[in-house]
Amino acid sequence: MGMADFPVAEFEHRLERVQFAMHAGNIDAILFTSEAEIRYFAGFRTLFWQSPARPWFLVLPSIGKPIAVIPEIGAALMGTTWIDDIRTWASPAADDDGISLLSSVLGKFVRIGLMMGRESSLRMPLADFNTLQANLRSASFVDVSPMVSELRMLKSSAEIEIISAICTIASNSFENADTLFYEGQKLNEAFRAFKIELLKQGAEDVPYLVGGAGESGYEDVISPPDDTPLKKGDVLMLDTGATLRGYFCDFDRNFAIESANDAAKTAYATLYTATEAALDIARPGATCAELFSVMAKVIGSNSSDVGRYGHGLGLQLTETPSIISFDETVLEAGMVITLEPSMMVGEGKMMVHEENIVIRDGMPQLLSKRAAPELPII
C-alpha cells in the first residue's frame, strides 16, 4: 500500500488556503471530479484513473475536512490518506453510479464550486452531472477554476523538493545522451533507450516523452516516434515529463548527430538567448506576459505555432499559468514554471528549448540543469 506523499500538515495547509478563498468567494463547498485536484487535496494517488469506468468525487466544505465519495474499490487506498470521511458505493452500478450518494452529501450546500474554466474537464458523465443538478434544485454551481489554479500555482517547499528531484533525474539521464543515441538508431529505439535510462536513474514513471529528429529541426513536437533512423546532421529532440511521487519534470534537450548545420546552430543559440532573457527578468512581480514578451523579442518573426513559451508545472505536466501575451499572472516566489521558447527553422521545421525553474526572491532557481549554450554534437 502506497505511503503518503506528504505529511498531514501539507494537506491541512492546502485546505486552509482554499477554505480562506472559499469564505472570501462565498462558496459553501467545492465538488472535485478530476485526478489532479483529488490528489492535491486528499493525497489520493493511483494510476487507476487510466480506467474511465468509475467516477470519483471529493467534496470540500468551507468548514471541516474533505469528504471522499468514491467507488468501493478505492476505499482501502483512500483509507491510507488523511481523509476520515469516506463514503463508498458499489461501482460500476446498474443505474445510479454514485449520484444519489453524492447528492445527499451535497444537499445542504447552496453555492457549490466546480472546476468549469480554463484547463478543466468534467471527469464524470455529463448525463450524471445533469441528474445531480436536478437533484440539487436549490443549489447553484459556480466556477472555481481561477481560485483553485491560483492556489496550486504556489508550490510548497515539499512539492518543490520532489519536482527538483525528478528534474535532476532527467538532467542526469540527458547527460548520458552520447551513449544512448547514435547515427542509424531508429527514433523509436532512441525513445525506448531514454525511457529505460530515466527509470534506471530513479524516475517512477515516464507518462510523457515526445520529440523528433531532422535536419535543422523537426516537423512537430507532439508526435509519437516512428522508426526512421537518425542520420548524420539530424537534430534530435527529446521532451520528457517523467514523474516522481506523481510530480512531473517537463523539459527537453536537443542534440546534433555527428554534425550540425548553421541553421540548426543559429536557431539553438537564439532559443538559448531567449531563455537567458527570460531568466534575467523571472522575479517576483514580473508577469507571465512580460516573460513571453522578452522571449518573443529575441525570436522575432520566426515564432512557431505552439502558442506559448512555457507554463506552470507540478502534479500535472502542464498547469496554469501560461507564458503567453495575455496572461497577466504576477510571478511569486514558490511558483514552478517552464520556459519553453520555440521557433521555426526554415520551411516546416521547428526547434524548441525548455528549462524548469522555481521563482525565488531574487534570481530564479534552475531545477533542470541548464542546457549547453551551443548545440551539443554527439
Add this chain to the structure above:
Amino acid sequence: MGMADFPVAEFEHRLERVQFAMHAGNIDAILFTSEAEIRYFAGFRTLFWQSPARPWFLVLPSIGKPIAVIPEIGAALMGTTWIDDIRTWASPAADDDGISLLSSVLGKFVRIGLMMGRESSLRMPLADFNTLQANLRSASFVDVSPMVSELRMLKSSAEIEIISAICTIASNSFENADTLFYEGQKLNEAFRAFKIELLKQGAEDVPYLVGGAGESGYEDVISPPDDTPLKKGDVLMLDTGATLRGYFCDFDRNFAIESANDAAKTAYATLYTATEAALDIARPGATCAELFSVMAKVIGSNSSDVGRYGHGLGLQLTETPSIISFDETVLEAGMVITLEPSMMVGEGKMMVHEENIVIRDGMPQLLSKRAAPELPII
C-alpha cells in the same frame, strides 16, 4: 512524425459503421472531445493529452468525413492522419478557446450527438460547453455513448493483432519473473524492474502498473508501490497495462516469494477455476452477466469489493462492456475482454487473477499466455 497506426480503409470502415448507426438514430453529427474517440475515428495519437491546457474537437457528420477543430500546435500531426478538413485556432486563447470556431462548424446541425453516458467525460471546460450550447440555440445534444461504445467493443483484425502483440510482450516479460523479483527486493524496485523489462521486450509505454505484495494476498489492487521489501511467503502481484501503438494489454500475474501458505494456494486455485469456468462459456451469444455469474459461483461468499470480474480492452485500459451482474451485453466474435475474478483471502487481504481473450466463433482465443494452474513459487 508518427506513422499511421492503421490503413485508411480501417478508418473508413469505422466511419461507415458509426454513420450507419447515426442514420438509424437520426443524429446529424457527433461532437467528440476525448482522447479515445478522437484517436479511434481520426487516428490522431499523441501523449500530448497529458497537457490539460488545450481542448481538442472532432466533428463527425452523418455524411462525409470527420472535421478536426483543433489548436494550431496539432495541425502538423493531424495532417498525417486521414483527416482532410482541419480547422485550427491559436490556443491557448485569451477568451475564445475554439468555441466560436467550433460553433460555426456545428451550426448547421440540429441533433448533435455527445458522449454523455457511462464511462464518458467532458474533456473541455464546462463553461465553454455552456457557451457552445448557448451559441447553438436551435440544436439539441443527445447521448451517443451507448452507440459509440457498442461500435468500439467489436475489434477489427488489425486491432486484435496489436492487442495480441502487446499481450505477448507482457507474457514474455512475466516469464522472466524468477530473474526479476526476489526476496528482500523493495516493492517499488520490483515495479521498476518490470517496467524496464516490458520496454526491453518491446512495449512502447507502460501507462499502468499496479500491484501489491503480502502474506496470502495484498491489501488492494490500485495502489502505487511503497519500499517494503518482499518477504519469504509473500504473494507478489503485478497488473500491467502496457501499450503498443496506443493499444493496451491488461492482465496480472501472482508469484509467491520462496514459499506459499495454503490460504494463498487455495485462493489462487479458486481464481484459476473461476477463469476456466468463464473460458468454458465465453462464446458468441453468451452475455457478460452470464460470465460474471459462472465466476461468482466458483468464488462464492468470498467476493471482493472490486465490483466486476472483467471488462472490455482496447485503446483504453478498460472499456465497455463490464463483466458484472447487470451487463446484458451479448458477446460477439471480435470482442476483446478481460476475465478478472478477485476474492478476499482472510481479513483485509485479496487476490486477483486476469486473462485477456478475444471472443471467436467457438472457443475464445487467449491473448495473454494462460497463467499457471497453481501459484508459481519463485
